[in-house]
Amino acid sequence: MVKVVISGALGRMGTNIGRIVDEAPDMELVGGIDVREGTLFGTEVVPAAEIDAFLKEKKPDALIDFTVAAAAVENIKAAARNDVALIVGTTGFSPEQRTTIASAVEGHVPAVISSNFSVGVNIFWKLVREAARELGDYDIEVTEAHHRYKKDAPSGTAKTILEILDQELGSREKVYGRVGETERKDEIGVHVIRGGDIVGDHSVLFAGNFECIEISHRAYDRAVFAQGAVRAARWVVGREPRIYDMQDVLGL
């Protein structure tokens, strides 16, 4: 049995993941952590300030965190202190927060950290890498669209796309939207849409002379992220104490 605690338990992702863990025959949902009050599929949800005591009491194998960046950093430190493996889906970390996370995790606990846990997006990233290798002289524009409640922009997935493009093409200037007089050079354009209940759309356009290639992914349901996070939880327990990504889980 993999014993799981979810932080951000009462959020959109926390409740989706809670349902899957609760129904999994090989997993036990032992509780949740949130700043809001409530319960998660019959289990206790405790305030974030009590995370250390809760982890000591419940002794979970894994903590799955889908919160906000500043909260996630504290939750990650608490999991590492209490020898609990981590799955982190939270996005919007600053470079300084990433450094703090790395020093809390490396050599202490295994952690799968990914800006997107869907299998489809992990394949999409591979396709983007392949296209960038071949089409480095095309103009590149990245577009993402999410629901009206999303707190960070651009999305974590879009930032991962930009990292992949930088790895393949060298670091290029990023231009976030365009207005007024513009002159296109070899920058990468980045465009963010927020509205309604859009679950998560990403696309990378490679525009050449007389042809364009557009690689796109559209999520129709948060279940794709939740299923990936639960798959990562099964995979991570007992691994060497370091940071992994979803590509490691999927063997890509």
Ligand SMILES: NC(=O)c1ccc[n+]([C@@H]2O[C@H](COP(=O)([O-])OP(=O)(O)OC[C@H]3O[C@@H](n4cnc5c(N)ncnc54)[C@H](O)[C@@H]3O)[C@@H](O)[C@H]2O)c1
């Ligand atoms: N990696 C992925 O595949 C993936 C997929 C979807 C969302 N996300 C990311 O997950 C995060 C959460 O997304 P969401 O749509 O579920 O947001 P949400 O706002 O619905 O849920 C976040 C929850 O975290 C709680 N919270 C705030 N501070 C907390 C703390 N200190 N400790 C515990 N809980 C706390 C909030 O009360 C809320 O219930 C975002 O960063 C989002 O970008 C990642």
Ligand SMILES: O=C(O)C1=N[C@H](C(=O)O)CCC1
């Ligand atoms: O709904 C969100 O928030 C999502 N966040 C992730 C990101 O920032 O890339 C993954 C897609 C959904």
